[in-house]
Amino acid sequence: MDVSVTGQRMADYLREHQDKVVGRWTELVTTGVHGRISADEVRRELSELYALITRVLARADDHVAGELRATLDELSRGRARNGFTPSETALGIFTLKEAVHELIADAAGMVPEFLAFSQLIDDLGLGTFEAYSAAREQIISDQATAMLELSTPVVRLWKNIIAVPLIGTLDSARTQLVMEKLLDELVATGADHAVIDITGVPTVDTEVAQHLLKTVSAARLLGAECTISGIRPQVAQTIVSLGIEFGDIATKASLADALALALHKAGLKVVPV
Amino acid sequence: MEQVPILKIGQTLFVSIQIDLQDESVIMLQEDLANKLATTGARGVIIDITGVEIVDSFIGRMLSTIGSVSRLFDAETVIVGMRPAVAITLTELGLSLSGVRTALNAEKGLEILNGKH
Numbered sequence: 288m289d290v291s292v293t294g295q296r297m298a299d300y301l302r303e304h305q306d307k308v309v310g311r312w313t314e315l316v317t318t319g320v321h322g323r324i325s326a327d328e329v330r331r332e333l334s335e336l337y338a339l340i341t342r343v344l345a346r347a348d349d350h351v352a353g354e355l356r357a358t359l360d361e362l363s364r365g366r367a368r369n370g371f372t373p374s375e376t377a378l379g380i381f382t383l384k385e386a387v388h389e390l391i392a393d394a395a396g397m398v399p400e401f402l403a404f405s406q407l408i409d410d411l412g413l414g415t416f417e418a419y420s421a422a423r424e425q426i427i428s429d430q431a432t433a434m435l436e437l438s439t440p441v442v443r444l445w446k447n448i449i450a451v452p453l454i455g456t457l458d459s460a461r462t463q464l465v466m467e468k469l470l471d472e473l474v475a476t477g478a479d480h481a482v483i484d485i486t487g488v489p490t491v492d493t494e495v496a497q498h499l500l501k502t503v504s505a506a507r508l509l510g511a512e513c514t515i516s517g518i519r520p521q522v523a524q525t526i527v528s529l530g531i532e533f534g535d536i537a538t539k540a541s542l543a544d545a546l547a548l549a550l551h552k553a554g555l556k557v558v559p560v
Numbered sequence: 561m562e563q564v565p566i567l568k569i570g571q572t573l574f575v576s577i578q579i580d581l582q583d584e585s586v587i588m589l590q591e592d593l594a595n596k597l598a599t600t601g602a603r604g605v606i607i608d609i610t611g612v613e614i615v616d617s618f619i620g621r622m623l624s625t626i627g628s629v630s631r632l633f634d635a636e637t638v639i640v641g642m643r644p645a646v647a648i649t650l651t652e653l654g655l656s657l658s659g660v661r662t663a664l665n666a667e668k669g670l671e672i673l674n675g676k677h
Binding site for chain 1 (some may be wrong): 639648
């Protein structure tokens with residue numbers, strides 16, 4: 288049988304039994320959301336979807352498929368944001384099949400129509416899963432960016448002495464960010480000494496050391512001298528065993544030691560009052 | 561072809577690069593600088609690259625060359641005003657700009673030169 292005729296017949300059937308089907312569908316979905324959405328809200332959403340699905344089956348026009356997709360994506364994203372699992376959202380779509388099936392089981396000769404309809408619903412249900420994934424991916428990526436920004440402050444220790452306390456792993460992305468922030472701050476404050484504290488960096492391997500050396504080189508191009516502080520005993524041993532050379536860059540155990548060195552270089556001395 | 565002006569302030573030659581340098585301008589600058597160093601006997605050169613937005617290995621080599629030439633005239637070169645983005649690029653490219661000092665701005669550059677002699 289011609290696909291469009293099948294679709295048209297199904298569309299007609301759906302239109303004929305609209306109230307009953309939407310009612311039963313609303314019932315099933317409302318139970319599924321466990322009160323997180325009101326029955327009226329559910330009915331409104333489902334009625335809109337129902338109308339679009341019917342039109343898609345009837346191949347009413349070219350745009351309606353896109354419209355249906357867009358409406359479903361919107362629904363899925365909303366559900367994802369409100370903490371629904373993707374299964375819950377997909378089930379909401381799949382229950383339409385259940386609602387129609389209950390009714391159509393008695394009407395003989397509608398098998399091909401129902402099968403085509405079922406296939407459409409399956410596709411739509413899968414679509415909600417995709418939309419959910421995409422929404423979560425977006426949230427994760429936004430959070431990653433926020434975290435990256437959060438964890439690289441540049442603080443002023445003393446006049447002309449700034450510090451960069453690094454927390455967490457130092458990968459290339461982080462290093463880029465640290466370099467940019469440090470250099471911008473050097474230009475803004477005119478500081479001539481920067482202390483890079485790595486107490487919060489869990490492991491220092493050759494890659495991390497490379498990143499640190501790059502950062503120091505860049506700062507030197509802006510006329511600032513750098514000290515690396517926060518070298519823990521185990522880290523020191525690791526660095527030596529890996530054969531990493533810090534060259535002429537001063538390294539200290541603590542931020543306090545680095546500050547003392549920087550003050551000394553600036554020709555300052557701390558005396559008791 | 562633009563000629564980059566060279567100013568003499570005391571014992572220091574001051575060059576401010578405001579435009580994107582092309583090959584010929586660079587060669588002319590190097591020649592002008594060498595001439596000026598020879599005639600004035602200046603002890604220091606400050607090259608202000610605040611106006612330089614993009615630096616590649618060519619510019620990097622130019623700056624190193626100027627440093628080497630200056631040293632032959634017993635003058636020290638200080639590059640000042642490097643932009644953060646430029647510093648990052650140079651570091652990524654692995655250009656160490658050997659033979660020249662760097663400072664944040666002209667004032668600090670002068671401090672370095674005066675501290676020397």
